[in-house]
Amino acid sequence: MELSQLVVQTCLDGVVLLRVSNPPVNAISTGVRRALLDAVEQADTDSAIRAIVITGAGKSFMAGADIRELGLPAQPPSLPDLCNRIENCAKPVIAAMHGVALGGGLEIALSCHYRLAAEEVKLGLPEVLLGLMPGAGGTQRLPRLIGVESALALMLSGRHVLAKEALLLGIIDRHVLLGDAAAAGVQYAHELLNAGAGVRRSRDAEGLKDHAAAQAFLDEARNVLAKKSRHLFSPHKIVEAVQSALGMAFSEGLTQERAAFLSCLQSPQCEAFTHAFLAERAVSKAPETPGAPPLPVMAVGIVGGGLMGAGIAVSAIDAGLCVRMVEQDDKAAARGLANVEKVFAGQVSKGRITQAGMDSALKRFSVSTDYQSLKDVDLAIEAVFEDMNVKKMVFERLNLTCKPEAVLATNTSYLDIDEIARTVSRPERVIGLHFFSPANIMPLLEIVVAGKTDAQTVSTAFEFAKKLRKVPVRAGVCDGFIGNRVLAVYRAAADHMMEDGASPYQIDRALRDFGFAMGPYQVADLAGGDIGWATRKRRAANRDPNARYVQIPDRLCERGWFGQKTGRGYYLYPQGSRTGEEDPQVLAIIDEERRRVGIEPKRFTDGEIVRRYLAAMINEGANVVFDGIALRPLDVDVTFLHGYGFPRFRGGPMKYADTIGLGKVLADINEFSVADPLFWKPSALLVDLVGRRAGFATLNNALS
Known part of the structure; x- marks a missing residue:
């Protein structure tokens, strides 16, 4: 100009x-x-x-x-x-x-x-x-x-x-x-x-x-x-x-x-922060959304009033939407109402809203045991227990009750959304909305596009995320989508190190020193060990018998040590404390498991812990991109910045890999594969990029 x-x-x-x-x-x-x-x-x-x-x-x-x-x-x-x-x-x-x-x-x-x-x-x-x-x-x-x-x-x-x-x-x-x-x-x-x-x-x-x-x-x-x-x-x-x-x-x-x-x-930090900023702009758009106007969403239905369902409800209420919750019986409905009221009461006690503001917000919320209360909602979100049969039953009811144009969403963290969609007569209206707990606080929302999901449904989901002030990331269907699929791999790498000689406390400390707010075992205690245990049991039938499986987490769960909610997990939480203390009994269980499988413990430096942990994360992130589950490496970065506490000043795992050099990451993986070639199999995408002397950034198109 x-x-x-x-x-x-x-x-x-x-x-x-x-x-x-x-x-x-x-x-x-x-x-x-x-x-x-x-x-x-x-x-x-x-x-x-x-x-x-x-x-x-x-x-x-x-x-x-x-x-x-x-x-x-x-x-x-x-x-x-x-x-x-x-x-x-x-x-x-x-x-x-x-x-x-x-x-x-x-x-x-x-x-x-x-x-x-x-x-x-x-x-x-x-x-x-x-x-x-x-x-x-x-x-x-x-x-x-x-x-x-x-x-x-x-x-x-x-x-x-x-x-x-x-x-x-x-x-x-x-x-x-x-x-x-x-x-x-x-x-x-x-x-x-x-x-x-x-x-x-x-x-x-x-x-x-x-x-x-x-x-x-x-x-x-x-x-x-x-x-x-x-x-x-x-x-x-x-x-x-x-x-x-x-x-x-x-x-x-x-x-x-x-x-x-x-x-x-x-500084590298400025480059990383700038990458994160631009990546967040890029993920706000999906390839399906241009030319597909979103459906208006004014009323939201939620099936399930547990902590996740209540968090989703609060997010939608805060966005000015009307929310109708359905539970299986009067007792569960009362519990769902109490869960929502508890969140708002906490906001009042912290001075974030007034009592009048809480009362006004709750006027847009109702709880029922009757699916007919959802007949006019624009979007229905299933937030029940992570069980395929239970979710299918919910979708069958939603299919019969909700108006034909309503979007039907599942909050599943792992399950096959294509299989869920086959239970309804309108699979084009089925999508995954994977919120992270607590849903009213965590900014990430994985929008999981199933095989038959149409463009208007995708556009509606992205517009809904915008209303809720969430950071949306488009994902494809696989076990765990982007975040939890990668999490399963790097958490396994951490468990291998724990069984091989590193304590969970050293691993957590090394990763905090790298920049994570919490280490993996602190996160496990916060989320609840029973969640991961249920997933491991679900996957047991399909687990490769040749793959290494560390049983230490199962030993803790068998004792009912699920983390903060039970007062002990990997850490002790005396008198309801949220600050964990190291537990000698956990170290004794770890030693016993090492003896059972015949492992002579070795010493790990903090640097070695970080190298293995991040190599596993980056390698599986590359697989997620290679398989088309994530559109680009930047989608993996945003997922981990907003859902898994990856330090923002490093830009995300894929950006960090570019910073230190993909050749170094591949060399680490090849070194680790000598002892365990099945687990440490280099991603085809990583091998290709190293061979071309290219970085993940070359795949980040439309950074705007």
Whole structure:
């Protein structure tokens, strides 16, 4: 676009309105920076202009950097240069914000002399979520405006604030309840001129005046980061940059900030965070959805009121939908109602909603023992016990009861959805919606497309996920789909190491040190050991008799040690504690099993544990892509980022494999296969990519 089109100028009685126009969100591209710099310089030297108002066209002020330019060589003018030029204007400059003012957009606003925002505006410096930090004066101007404590809280969390809070914090000077932010900005400019107000630069604000208090907040931030964000790079750089604001002149602080920003930009973590961000955008679209408008979903039916069914119900109620639950008898129905009420009551106790909000939400919820209550729902979700015969019976009832166009979904974690679909007269309307527990909290939703599922049903499922604010990933039908299929393999690798000599506690610790929030045995205790035990028993008849099978988990389950819900599993949970303690009896059981199968335990380093665990995960992830269960490697990455706690700063297992090199992963697998060639069989896709010197990223099409 021509520069004159990117920034449209309108003169209004001595005030020039500069309207940035770079649809859809006014990203700050190279062209926008050039056009805005030219316009500001022209206005500053024009004697007819007395004040400048900067705003955005369309729905946004400015939404930060142009994601399309990430990784490309920087072109002048830089954003810091633009911000400095705005702040150095001799005439008052007013930012009139609406929609979003994020990242570089807010940094531009901070360089203006006055700031005004519409009520709905979202302001923030979310760069930390991409492994970055503010790099155009944000770490220098914001603390001077609002103090170190509030500034660090915003920059380290990446959260957005609305205009009302921004006014209280001191980020903005005026909060516009109604009307056009641009028009209000022009009016504000005239008021300032009439009052004789001149320029007022953020760099001269006195938010750092209490040096001792500011230093105390910085010291505390370092202590917190050392405990909670020790793996991350950019949060520590943010604190360093704010420290320079406290101890250096403004110009020196800008220099320090820019150096820190560039070190973040060049870090592997930034690349991984950016990959995750783009991958999340890519998975929101399925190949079936273009040209297939979704069916409207206003009423949802749920069969099953256990913890999963209740979590799904809460998610749908929170999305403003009407939910009708069906249970098998009055006792179960009462339990289902209590489960839903318990979740909402917990939100009330934590101050997330009011009691009135809970009461209002529950008006959209009902429980019945009669399937006829589902006759008008737009989407019915089966969430009963993981048993094929039980699920088939539910679908037979839904087929008879629900209206012909209704989508029939199963929440199965493993079972064959094609087999379930054969029980109904409309298999094109059958789909898998695999929620992760707790369903009202976990963001991942695997959308499992069966053989006869039609495009409109897929489109409806993706739109439903959007309403629930879930991250949807399209999957094909197989035992475990994407996530649980891969989980079964890397969990088996962990069990092999446990039987060979590593303790479950060392394995968990090594993987936490890698970046996982929890290790596999902590996760097993949290989910409930009986869940995995039921799956193992279901698969027993089809298990390869030559495949290695570790019985240690079964020994614990036979004792009723299912994890947190029973007070012990791999760990002990005294008096209902959620913090597990190592259990000597578990170690004794492991030793007994080693003797039974004739294994002499060996030592594992933490590095060896991580290598084996991730090699198994990556190899099966490659198989999932090769088999077409996942569309692309990025679908595996998003599944593990949002469903299985894979550290986001590493981008996902497939991205991590590209980072360390697929040749290294294949070499590890070949090394491990010497002892167990059946388990450690290299994926054909992995072998092919290594042979072509290509990475998983080459298969990630449509990253947009």
